Amino acid sequence: MNAQTPVRLAAVGEAPSEPVGAPALPRPTRPAHVIRSDAEALDVAGHLAEEFAKGASERDRTRRPPAAELDLFSQSGLWSINVPKAYGGPEVSYVTLAEVIARISAADPSLGQIPQNHLGVVAAIRTVSDHRQKQLLFGEVLRGARFGNAFSEFGSKRAAEFETRFTDEGDHVVVTGRKFYATGALLAHLVPIVALDDEGRAFYAIAERDARGLTVIDDWSGFGQRSTGSGTVILDQVRVPKTHLVPGYLGYARPTADGAIFQIIQAAVDAGIARAALADTIAFLRTRSRPWVDSGLDRASDDPYVVHAIGDLSLRLHAAEALLEKAGLAVDRAVADATAETVADAQIAVAEAKVLTTEVALDASSKLFELAGARSTLAEHNLDRHWRNARTHTLHDPVRWKYKILGDYALNGVKPPLHAWS
Known part of the structure; x- marks a missing residue:
């Protein structure tokens, strides 16, 4: 197998019979637009x-x-x-x-x-x-290059533990290992690989997507987030120039906003899922759902219990969005002036947003069917994708640990740990 082997995509619900390496995409032929505001x-x-x-x-x-x-x-x-x-x-x-x-x-x-x-x-x-x-x-x-990722490992005891290592060979390092949940790597131009040096410090070794020995397998079979291509990356003595060796460990050796930045993007994805689920619920209620037999109403959208539930979901979505905005402001302050206090404030604000965006994404995508009725489950509508996406994506960072961080900070003044999940 190598990075140039033709890709074979699995049908829905089917795992590839044999792992197949996917070919790399070419770099863009023209520079990307640069946004100015x-x-x-x-x-x-x-x-x-x-x-x-x-x-x-x-x-x-x-x-x-x-x-x-x-x-x-x-x-x-x-x-x-x-x-x-x-x-x-x-x-x-x-x-x-x-x-x-x-x-x-x-x-x-x-x-x-x-x-x-x-x-x-x-x-x-x-x-x-x-x-x-x-x-x-x-x-x-x-210029338009996309970074993927080769961070997580399937067999390690904990998410932050890595077996992938690199050896120093002068102006290059050589990386060997195996990664999973490699969102973005399939269609990337460059693949940052989390690898340890001989002191156990984590670096981002940023390899060319078509580097010799780097194989991306499109074997992501999760029931949600299906088109993220979050499959396997195999690293067989991949050479990475030291110009592309980033000392990522330094971002957590002292208080920085790095972890909060990774986390606020996760919360934003969940907020978007909640928006889509609620919008599709409202559209279905207005155009397709029937009122309950005992309601005496002509439209499902006039059912007082439905109206109450939509009001509740709208309120909680708006609260989550407000906390997401508050978290963004806190992250901006920590980026501008990274101290133990500003970074902890950003981590706490992001954790609050992550809790509410998770909960409203799951609730909105589940309530959709309760409120819209049995016909909303028909395959032709594919509305279950909202719940599948919410349930899959929110597993990245369990909110039970966000509650622990929030409670420990409020009660005992304990600052959150410094890592990419906090």
Whole structure:
């Protein structure tokens, strides 16, 4: 197997009989657009969301990797929105970045999730890289290169433990290991690999997607987030130049906003799923649902119990969105001035947003069927994708531990731990 082996996609519900490596995509032939303001970022996201929504259900049905959509997405300039102004980027606020992800995710949460690690790695480069490395890697991003990820490992005891290592060979390092949940790697141009040095420190070794020995297998079989391509990455003595070796561990050796940035993007994806589920519930109630036999009403949308439930969901979605905005402001403060206090404030604000976005995404996508009725379960509508996406995506960071972080901070003044899940 190698990165050039033709891809074979599994049908819905079918796992590939043999792992197959997927070919790398070419780099863009022209530089990506560079967005110049927060307002432009939101406007572009709105237009793209309208386009992405058109094929979202069918992509979910068929597990089709969104290659053309990702090209449109990254060439739009939205994948470079947190590149610092000093390096030619827009450096929009994290309030705006979270709203961009929420808008895209309301249209197609797989497309909303795919850039999560890309944007997180961009933030990490800002935190830990030297000037020369920032110039090099930010330049790649501004030209339209997409980072994937090869972070998590299937067999490790805990999520933050890694067996993948690299050896030093002069101007290169050589990486060997196996990764899973590699969202974005399938359609990336560059693949950041979390690998340990001989001291056990975690680096991002950013390899070319078509590097010799790097194989991406499209074997993601999760029932939700089907078109994220979150499969397996096999690393067989992959050579990475030291210019592309980013000391990621430094982002957690002291208080920085890096973990909160990874997390706020996750919360934004869930907010988008909740928006879509609630919007589809309302549309179905208005156009397809029948009132209950004992109601004496002509329209399901006039049922007082339905009206109450929609009001409750709308309220909780708006509360989650308000906390997401508050979290973005806290992240902006921590990026501008990273202290133990500003970073803890950002982590707590993001944890609050993550709790509510998780809960409302799950509730809205489940209540959809209770309120809209039996016909809403028909396969032709594919409305179950909202719950499948919510249930799958919210498993990334269990809210039971967010409650623990929030309670320990409020009760005992214990600051959250410093890692990518906090």
